[in-house]
Amino acid sequence: MNWLLVIAGAMVGAPLRYLTDRTVQSRHDSLFPWGTFTINVAGSLILGLVTGAAAAGAASAHVQLLLGTGLCGALTTYSTFSYETLRLAEDGARFYAVANVVASVAAGLGAAFTGAALARALWP
Template sequence: MNWLLVIAGGAVGAPLRYLTDRVVRSRHDSAFPWGTFAVNIAGCLILGLLTGAAPGQHLQLLLGTGFCGALTTYSTFSYETLRLAEDGAGLLAAAYVTLSVVAGLGAAFAGVWLGGAL
């Protein structure tokens, strides 16, 4: 049963990542990868909320492992950082890494706090 929860969450998270990326890219014509940034920060916030709220194991598998696991993407983040650096945008690549880590940790901490307050 647990693996079905992970699959169900992933089946929603992966298409949402793709669609979010497309919508964000259509609105921001920039070299900065705003779509990946948005889904990664949202995933950090959601996982923080789940951690703070301490739901049961089934909800943790569905939303934490399945949904957030498919929504967020470390591999794309790494690839986009590499592409920025290779294209001569080293400062933008460094800013992307720094902003992603700081905002991601901030979102996770905020989520834990909010989840605990609920």
């Protein structure tokens, strides 16, 4: 049963990742990978919220599997983040490569903490 929840979440997360990336990136004429950045930050926020809700007893283990493991696992992408950063560096856009690493880590952590704090505020 648990694996079905993960699969169901991933079936939503994977296409959502692709569509969001293409939509966001098409609106920016920049070398910076705004699509992947947006997806990873949004996924961190969702995961922080789900984890915080579970810690407060407001979300079950099944919800964690569906949304945390399935949806967020398929939505977010460390491999694409790494690949895009490497491509930026190899193409001579070192500033964008460093900015991608620093901004992604800082914004991702900030979003996760914000999601957890929001969960604590909603479910004390």
